[in-house]
Amino acid sequence: MSSVHVIDWAEVAELVEAKDGRTVSVVLPALNEEATVGDVVASIRPLLGGLVDELVVMDSGSTDATAARATAAGARVVTREEAVPSVPPKPGKGEVLWRSVAATTGDLIVFVDSDLIDPDPMFVPRLVGPLLRDRGVSLVKAYYRRPLRIGENRDEGGGGRVTELVARPLLSSLKPELSTIIQPLGGEYGGTRELLSSVPFAPGYGVEIGLLIDAYDRCGIDAIAQVNLGVRKHRNRKLTELGVMSRQIVGVLLGRCGVVDSRAALTQFVEIDDDDAGRPRAVPQFVRSDTEVDLTDRPPMASVMPSAAGRPRPQPAHVTR
Numbered sequence: 541m542s543s544v545h546v547i548d549w550a551e552v553a554e555l556v557e558a559k560d561g562r563t564v565s566v567v568l569p570a571l572n573e574e575a576t577v578g579d580v581v582a583s584i585r586p587l588l589g590g591l592v593d594e595l596v597v598m599d600s601g602s603t604d605a606t607a608a609r610a611t612a613a614g615a616r617v618v619t620r621e622e623a624v625p626s627v628p629p630k631p632g633k634g635e636v637l638w639r640s641v642a643a644t645t646g647d648l649i650v651f652v653d654s655d656l657i658d659p660d661p662m663f664v665p666r667l668v669g670p671l672l673r674d675r676g677v678s679l680v681k682a683y684y685r686r687p688l689r690i691g692e693n694r695d696e697g698g699g700g701r702v703t704e705l706v707a708r709p710l711l712s713s714l715k716p717e718l719s720t721i722i723q724p725l726g727g728e729y730g731g732t733r734e735l736l737s738s739v740p741f742a743p744g745y746g747v748e749i750g751l752l753i754d755a756y757d758r759c760g761i762d763a764i765a766q767v768n769l770g771v772r773k774h775r776n777r778k779l780t781e782l783g784v785m786s787r788q789i790v791g792v793l794l795g796r797c798g799v800v801d802s803r804a805a806l807t808q809f810v811e812i813d814d815d816d817a818g819r820p821r822a823v824p825q826f827v828r829s830d831t832e833v834d835l836t837d838r839p840p841m842a843s844v845m846p847s848a849a850g851r852p853r854p855q856p857a858h859v860t861r
């Protein structure tokens with residue numbers, strides 16, 4: 541059941557005032573999201589020209605109608621090759637977010653996943669708020685209730701499985717200073733161009749944990765804000781896919797914490813489905829599946845395309861040059 545979401549235009553007007561000459565880019569990473577990208581773009585589109593200066597869908601090599609749906613809904617679609625022509629693309633979410641720093645010009649960049657279901661148009665205003673209101677904030681992370689929907693199974697708070705089973709336990713073990721981050725892996729977050737152009741981007745699904753740890757190491761915990769976005773529903777992947785995601789996250793987290801990773805592929809054992817007649821097998825059969833892990837960061841975008849670096853922050857008036 542879709543909720544009725546409204547834009548609080550009074551709050552948006554205050555945020556537009558707080559821009560104070562800065563610009564805001566919103567980036568949606570998208571791999572084969574034709575079913576949802578249009579609604580996510582449409583939820584942000586009314587802010588374009590006021591709070592939001594550019595709305596970009598970074599196509600991650602989609603083979604479905606993602607680009608067409610995103611364009612029809614009012615976004616500018618950028619391919620990986622267009623964003624950074626000089627560097628051949630590799631797969632993964634981290635790759636498109638890295639390239640988005642080159643493809644956009646905003647002083648502030650906000651990331652929103654394009655697989656959101658029933659997206660709330662106040663996500664972007666609430667995300668960019670801390671960045672606009674406090675120039676000491678370099679990264680803002682969303683938190684929310686995360687319903688889980690797998691087939692017919694519903695669990696109002698069961699989402700964020702990798703967060704709760706992998707990221708949070710490992711952070712408390714290796715980076716307890718970040719234990720207060722409620723959704724370290726959440727896909728809705730924003731940062732200053734100054735930060736995002738000056739840190740490496742971890743590949744694949746390791747991008748969020750990499751950026752979070754780098755932001756902490758570089759700017760300190762006080763530069764990381766958190767904002768409550770209420771409820772976030774998205775496409776929930778199955779367990780084996782989250783295993784592959786977790787392998788990536790573990791490798792990046794360990795690396796950022798100075799622990800050497802074997803770089804070994806992830807080995808999983810997947811049950812072969814029904815028998816030849818389509819019936820579940822009386823004796824289950826399993827097949828081995830190995831998935832390589834990529835742990836090679838992309839370098840800070842400012843070192844690849846200096847034009848993508850952040851503008852120097854204006855000094856307070858009393859500072860003499």
Ligand SMILES: O=c1ccn([C@@H]2O[C@H](COP(=O)(O)OP(=O)(O)O)[C@@H](O)[C@H]2O)c(=O)[nH]1
Nearest residue numbers: 569570571573600632633636653654655777
């Ligand atoms: O190679 C990839 C993998 C994912 N994504 C996008 O990153 C977001 C989060 O990915 P996903 O939904 O797979 O992760 P989950 O939310 O299930 O953890 C979605 O907008 C995907 O379309 C992407 O652009 N390239």
Ligand SMILES: O=C(O)[C@@H](COP(=O)(O)O)O[C@H]1O[C@H](CO)[C@@H](O)[C@H](O)[C@H]1O
Nearest residue numbers: 699700701702703725727745748776777
């Ligand atoms: O937070 C999580 O545990 C995972 C999986 O969420 P669900 O269990 O499917 O709700 O989702 C996040 O993780 C990815 C890796 O960091 C991010 O890229 C996704 O945006 C985020 O949804």
